Amino acid sequence: MKAVVFHAHGDLDQVAVADVPVPEIGADDVLLAPRAAALNRLDLWVLAGWPALKLKLPHVMGSDGAGVVAQVGAHVTRYRVGDRVAVNPTYSCGQCDFCRSGR
Structure with missing residues (x-):
C-alpha cells in the first residue's frame, strides 16, 4: 500500500510517499482501508x-483519516467489515x- 512515511x-x-506492507492485525485491532487522510500538527511534532x-x-x-473497515480482529465487537469510520x-x-x- 502507499503511505506517507519518514x-x-x-x-x-x-x-516521502512509499510502498509499505499492509499491517497484520491482532485480536483487538481493526484494519482501515483509507479513503481520506491528512497530516496535522501531531504528525509534525512526531x-x-x-x-x-x-x-x-x-x-x-x-x-x-477516514475510510472503510477492511478487517476486524477476533475480539472486536463494535465494528464490522464495511463500516465507514473516521479516526479521532x-x-x-x-x-x-x-x-x-497517564500521558
Whole structure:
C-alpha cells in the first residue's frame, strides 16, 4: 500500500510517499482501508522528534483519516467489515503504555 512515511526525524524534507506492507492485525485491532487522510500538527511534532515517543522507523504518518473497515480482529465487537469510520487521534484506548501512564 502507499503511505506517507519518514525514515529519520527532522522537517518535511524527510517525508516521502512509499510502498509499505499492509499491517497484520491482532485480536483487538481493526484494519482501515483509507479513503481520506491528512497530516496535522501531531504528525509534525512526531516528525520533529518527540522525546517520550519511541518509534520504529520508517514511521507511517497520518493521524487524521477516514475510510472503510477492511478487517476486524477476533475480539472486536463494535465494528464490522464495511463500516465507514473516521479516526479521532485524541481518543484514548486506555490500554497502551501512554494511556496507562497517564500521558
